[in-house]
Amino acid sequence: MKIEDMRFIKEEMGLSYEMIAKGSGVSLGTVKKIFGGYVKTPRYDTMAALEAFFSVGAIEMREAAFEYYAGQKKQGEYTIEDVEKIPEKVRVELIDGKLYYLAAPTPIHQVIAGEIFVRLKSHIDKKGGDCMAGMAATDFKLDPDSNKTMVQPDVFVICDPQVLGLKRMTGAPDLVVEILSPSNSESKMNEKMLKYRDAGVPEYWAVNYDNKSITVILFEDAEGNAQIHFYTFSDKVPVSIFEDCFIDFAEIDAYVQKYIDKCEGRD
Numbered sequence: 498m499k500i501e502d503m504r505f506i507k508e509e510m511g512l513s514y515e516m517i518a519k520g521s522g523v524s525l526g527t528v529k530k531i532f533g534g535y536v537k538t539p540r541y542d543t544m545a546a547l548e549a550f551f552s553v554g555a556i557e558m559r560e561a562a563f564e565y566y567a568g569q570k571k572q573g574e575y576t577i578e579d580v581e582k583i584p585e586k587v588r589v590e591l592i593d594g595k596l597y598y599l600a601a602p603t604p605i606h607q608v609i610a611g612e613i614f615v616r617l618k619s620h621i622d623k624k625g626g627d628c629m630a631g632m633a634a635t636d637f638k639l640d641p642d643s644n645k646t647m648v649q650p651d652v653f654v655i656c657d658p659q660v661l662g663l664k665r666m667t668g669a670p671d672l673v674v675e676i677l678s679p680s681n682s683e684s685k686m687n688e689k690m691l692k693y694r695d696a697g698v699p700e701y702w703a704v705n706y707d708n709k710s711i712t713v714i715l716f717e718d719a720e721g722n723a724q725i726h727f728y729t730f731s732d733k734v735p736v737s738i739f740e741d742c743f744i745d746f747a748e749i750d751a752y753v754q755k756y757i758d759k760c761e762g763r764d
Contacts, residue, residue, distance in 0.1 A: 521550035639696035
């Protein structure tokens with residue numbers, strides 16, 4: 498592994514010099530010199546120790562980062578105050594005191610989220626009113642009385658101005674759209690979905706591009722019952738919190754395919 502590769506991992510994971518020194522056993526001064534470019538050819542044993550540290554699995558690296566920045570706690574014991582100690586570039590969500598690392602979203606994930614956001618914002622702008630649309634990464638403290646859950650929905654709509662904040666949102670959005678991705682596994686999405694339901698979110702979408710599906714859950718209809726609707730990327734999906742608002746997923750699918758074609762087979 499080259500120093501350049503280690504620098505990339507360092508930036509991606511938000512690792513400090515102190516953490517690298519602690520994890521590798523290399524002195525802090527030497528770590529600073531190597532990553533600062535002052536040492537061009539580190540000693541063999543030094544490089545071996547650094548490679549051993551940077552070669553650990555992503556899960557172990559994330560857990561080490563959590564312990565370093567937030568303190569050594571067991572999953573289920575973390576709080577929002579612990580999350581605030583973690584550098585911003587190390588994105589995490591907190592669900593019932595458990596920390597989850599958020600990997601950088603894929604370009605296709607962002608294209609889909611962006612297209613949904615643009616269509617929601619366009620409808621809101623045309624109709625007026627107090628609602629606003631937003632995208633990750635925006636923190637939501639879903640329960641004002643709990644400091645053990647803070648999540649970042651991929652796309653959201655807020656119609657209650659009391660939810661808005663300068664540092665984070667506090668309370669439930671009116672619409673949540675989550676897009677399945679490596680950092681948004683199905684089991685984790687189900688866990689988050691239940692937190693959204695309990696917080697009072699009326700409408701929740703789960704978008705899965707791999708199987709071209711959209712699952713819409715209306716947690717409580719006019720009769721107080723939950724409804725689940727299934728759509729595909731060929732459908733116009735109604736946004737139930739608004740009148741006469743539909744997201745045309747065939748258009749989004751065509752745009753995603755256009756993006757894929759432009760990549761010309763590149764990863």
